[in-house]
Amino acid sequence: MDVERVFHMKEGVGEKSYARNSSLQKKAIDMVKHITIETILDLYLTTSPQNLSIADLGCSSGPNTLSVIKEIINAVKGTSRKIRRPVPEFRVSLNDLPSNDFNSIFMALPDLYQELGKDQRRENSSLIFISAIPGSFYGRLFPSSSQHFIHSSYSLHWLSKVPPMLYDKEGKSINKGKVYISEESSPMVSEAYLAQYQDDFALFLRSRSEELIPGGRMVLVFLGRQGCDHSDRGNSFLWELLSQSLAIMVAQGQIEREKLDSYDVHFYAPSKEEIEDEVIKEGSFTIDCLEMFEIERDESHVARSYGSTVTTTVRAIQETMICHHFGEGIIDELFEIYGKLVDKELAKEDIRPITYISAKPTVKIPPGSLGLPFIGESLEFLAANNSNKGIYDFVQTRRLRYGNCFKTRILGKTHVFVSGTKSAKAVLSNDENFTKRYVRSMAELVGDQSLLCVSQEQHQLIRNRLSHLVSTESISKFIKHFDQMVLNSLANWEHRDVVNVLQDALKITFNGMCKMLMSLEDANELEKLQNDVAQICEAMLAFPLKLPGSRFYKGLKARRRVMDTLKIMMDTRRKGLEKYHDDFLQSLLEEEKTPCHDAPILTDTQIQENILTLIIAGQVTTASAVTWMVKYLDENQEIQEAIRHQQQKLSLKTPPGSSLTLEDLNEMPNAYKVVKESLRLASIVAWFPRIALKDCEVEGFKIKKGWIVNIDARAIHEDPSLYHDPTKFIPLRFDDELKPYSFLAFGTGGRTCLGMNLAKAMMTVFLHRLITTYRWKVIDSDVKLEKRALFARLRSGCPVSVTPLAPK
Numbered sequence: 001m002d003v004e005r006v007f008h009m010k011e012g013v014g015e016k017s018y019a020r021n022s023s024l025q026k027k028a029i030d031m032v033k034h035i036t037i038e039t040i041l042d043l044y045l046t047t048s049p050q051n052l053s054i055a056d057l058g059c060s061s062g063p064n065t066l067s068v069i070k071e072i073i074n075a076v077k078g079t080s081r082k083i084r085r086p087v088p089e090f091r092v093s094l095n096d097l098p099s100n101d102f103n104s105i106f107m108a109l110p111d112l113y114q115e116l117g118k119d120q121r122r123e124n125s126s127l128i129f130i131s132a133i134p135g136s137f138y139g140r141l142f143p144s145s146s147q148h149f150i151h152s153s154y155s156l157h158w159l160s161k162v163p164p165m166l167y168d169k170e171g172k173s174i175n176k177g178k179v180y181i182s183e184e185s186s187p188m189v190s191e192a193y194l195a196q197y198q199d200d201f202a203l204f205l206r207s208r209s210e211e212l213i214p215g216g217r218m219v220l221v222f223l224g225r226q227g228c229d230h231s232d233r234g235n236s237f238l239w240e241l242l243s244q245s246l247a248i249m250v251a252q253g254q255i256e257r258e259k260l261d262s263y264d265v266h267f268y269a270p271s272k273e274e275i276e277d278e279v280i281k282e283g284s285f286t287i288d289c290l291e292m293f294e295i296e297r298d299e300s301h302v303a304r305s306y307g308s309t310v311t312t313t314v315r316a317i318q319e320t321m322i323c324h325h326f327g328e329g330i331i332d333e334l335f336e337i338y339g340k341l342v343d344k345e346l347a348k349e350d351i352r353p354i355t356y357i358s359a360k361p362t363v364k365i366p367p368g369s370l371g372l373p374f375i376g377e378s379l380e381f382l383a384a385n386n387s388n389k390g391i392y393d394f395v396q397t398r399r400l401r402y403g404n405c406f407k408t409r410i411l412g413k414t415h416v417f418v419s420g421t422k423s424a425k426a427v428l429s430n431d432e433n434f435t436k437r438y439v440r441s442m443a444e445l446v447g448d449q450s451l452l453c454v455s456q457e458q459h460q461l462i463r464n465r466l467s468h469l470v471s472t473e474s475i476s477k478f479i480k481h482f483d484q485m486v487l488n489s490l491a492n493w494e495h496r497d498v499v500n501v502l503q504d505a506l507k508i509t510f511n512g513m514c515k516m517l518m519s520l521e522d523a524n525e526l527e528k529l530q531n532d533v534a535q536i537c538e539a540m541l542a543f544p545l546k547l548p549g550s551r552f553y554k555g556l557k558a559r560r561r562v563m564d565t566l567k568i569m570m571d572t573r574r575k576g577l578e579k580y581h582d583d584f585l586q587s588l589l590e591e592e593k594t595p596c597h598d599a600p601i602l603t604d605t606q607i608q609e610n611i612l613t614l615i616i617a618g619q620v621t622t623a624s625a626v627t628w629m630v631k632y633l634d635e636n637q638e639i640q641e642a643i644r645h646q647q648q649k650l651s652l653k654t655p656p657g658s659s660l661t662l663e664d665l666n667e668m669p670n671a672y673k674v675v676k677e678s679l680r681l682a683s684i685v686a687w688f689p690r691i692a693l694k695d696c697e698v699e700g701f702k703i704k705k706g707w708i709v710n711i712d713a714r715a716i717h718e719d720p721s722l723y724h725d726p727t728k729f730i731p732l733r734f735d736d737e738l739k740p741y742s743f744l745a746f747g748t749g750g751r752t753c754l755g756m757n758l759a760k761a762m763m764t765v766f767l768h769r770l771i772t773t774y775r776w777k778v779i780d781s782d783v784k785l786e787k788r789a790l791f792a793r794l795r796s797g798c799p800v801s802v803t804p805l806a807p808k
């Protein structure tokens with residue numbers, strides 16, 4: 001049966017209508033009123049919204065929904081007055097299935113408006129906007145992050161459908177003669193109901209978590225059962241009596257047996273444990289309070305027995321379904337039989353036939369969409385990667401939509417993005433709760449022995465081994481070589497009409513890294529290796545498809561070639577077939593000759609994979625940063641001139657033809673500020689991923705073990721509360737002291753960039769030589785970014801034409 005089309009409470013305001021037979025539901029609402037009011041006020045005081053969005057899900061057609069809305073609005077208005085805050089505007093959404101009788105609610109609106117003092121014509125009257133949202137609450141009803149408070153009373157025990165598992169292969173019910181779980185039902189019946197409840201409730205929670213604002217609240221009241229036993233005297237007995245009434249009519253020949261056998265209600269009364277389990281499993285909410293209570297018997301209606309109140313209530317909620325299935329002709333007689341059975345049962349024992357559960361969950365997980373099942377938002381992520389807006393656009397659009405902390409799902413993993421110096425500290429400097437772990441596909445490309453991918457225990461060991469690459473002594477030696485490389489490259493710029501800065505920078509940094517790491521200087525070999533490394537980088541953000549021809553597959557092939565080249569190089573050196581080189585690889589090989597107990601030597605794979613890692617980590621990052629620096633200086637001619645002036649003065653101090661030294665660089669504080677400001681504005685590594693090792697909290701949101709928390713460095717670099725005029729290029733801003741964790745170009749904590757000083761030195765050397773050799777003009781101001789780039793870089797490569805300066 002199509003529940004969504006057929007199911008609704010008995011419409012209208014007649015004697016048998018839901019509107020006139022929902023006093024039990026009203027009692028339930030009244031009994032949890034204190035919880036509802038306390039929750040909405042707490043929410044109002046903590047979020048102070050100008051517009052307060054309230055939704056009542058499963059509002060039905062009687063007066064109950066408007067009475068809740070009235071209580072809520074009055075409570076908020078009263079509190080606003082007390083604390084002298086302007087009363088917010090109220091956006092109220094009443095939801096139920098499309099077949100619900102919304103008209104009778106709307107007819108009662110003028111009275112409600114009058115009671116609440118709403119008068120559109122008066123300027124200072126309350127602003128209340130009430131609308132209907134027809135649709136199933138098992139799925140999305142509202143836009144993302146649009147609701148503050150969701151209320152639902154007496155609805156969530158209705159499932160989205162009769163559990164399909166109740167029917168065998170031939171479509172025959174396995175619960176013959178019964179309409180719900182009864183003592184005689186097989187365990188498969190309760191399993192079928194529980195499974196449907198779990199699916200539905202998880203979908204309900206997931207949908208609401210996306211619709212509520214961060215910290216949004218819900219109060220849910222629904223029928224439940226007291227213990228784990230499925231057939232109880234609280235709820236299932238009402239259905240048992242309905243089964244018995246229908247069976248009597250079968251015996252009387254008024255209903256066909258088959259009709260009874262194929263009728264099952266789409267209802268489930270969960271236990272407290274089942275609710276808790278589902279909330280924990282789904283993970284979007286925490287439960288602030290979960291209470292169970294019984295409706296007191298109301299004997300005040302002398303004209304009506306309690307039994308007949310129960311009977312008319314059940315009739316009002318079941319009539320549409322029963323009529324649809326059995327035909328309208330049986331309804332009066334059925335409920336006459338039912339009423340007698342209810343009276344008889346109630347006379348035997350003081351049963352409180354209805355047990356309610358009130359749950360008050362708060363959204364504690366970050367807002368944001370998890371996208372489609374399985375795929376999540378991977379397609380959107382890959383689409384951003386494939387576009388000229390760059391991959392960060394994926395993050396930025398969501399940050400603007402959801403705020404500074406949001407979640408998404410990419411390639412099978414839940415990712416949370418956070419920006420804020422506090423979260424940067426909490427995540428990047430807390431090795432107990434978070435660790436760095438790259439996705440499997442990344443590890444396949446750089447290798448699982450790469451510093452980027454090794455386990456936390458191994459990380460320190462390998463990092464120690466690699467760190468002499470960036471010792472002061474090593475950098476000092478390197479600077480001389482690198483300076484020469486820059487001079488050689490710049491020498492031919494004046495003979496070229498257009499110089500693609502990025503391409504030249506990529507070449508210089510690549511050659512520089514290869515010289516430092518393994519003294520590789522042969523132009524052909526360098527070119528081959530550079531192409532392979534470029535293919536590996538491209539594959540890092542590709543879909544990990546190992547199909548021949550795919551980018552990922554090509555990346556894996558390129559990795560193999562690089563590994564082989566490095567292995568040959570190591571073996572040749574070990575056999576003494578090459579002259580001695582004073583480089584990083586040699587220093588690692590030398591360690592093999594004098595092994596040290598405390599620090600085991602690196603294996604061949606560890607050496608190969610980490611040399612590849614250092615090239616990847618050092619080349620493109622530094623070249624991209626250099627390119628952005630050239631662009632920013634072109635856009636800020638005054639700053640360029642001022643720095644040129646200072647650098648020219650410094651170069652007067654060094655003898656002509658001599659190479660730059662580390663000491664020279666230390667004399668260039670303002671050039672260094674240009675480097676730093678370029679790194680801030682460009683945010684080359686835009687975010688840093690960490691995996692949560694345990695359930696914890698970030699920015700007040702729950703983070704579950706296994707989620708990936710990404711510190712959004714770019715958002716921090718663009719935060720106006722940390723940097724005045726953050727989009728402007730102002731190197732001298734670094735004269736002022738920085739707030740902790742506000743400059744993250746090289747990360748922070750145990751995973752801070754290993755090559756930080758090397759990168760800064762390379763950029764400063766390049767800046768000094770360029771600015772003292774040429775004036776330049778960027779000839780293509782296109783700001784589109786390169787597709788599929790791991791680090792943001794200009795698609796145009798920043799083409800410039802140069803004019804030589806007069807020799808000093």
Ligand code: HEM
Pocket residue numbers: 436451452463470613614617618619621622625679684685687688689744745746747748750751752753754755756758759760
């Ligand atoms: C301007 C150039 C560079 C920038 C912007 C940069 C940025 C970064 C950042 C932000 C991290 C930390 C990422 C995280 O915490 O998740 C990092 C890590 C790293 N960088 Fe750099 N980097 C640059 C140049 C270099 C160079 C030249 C090298 C080569 C020596 C290098 C080697 C590394 C390594 C090995 C790591 C991993 C450290 C670890 O996990 O312990 N980087 N880099």
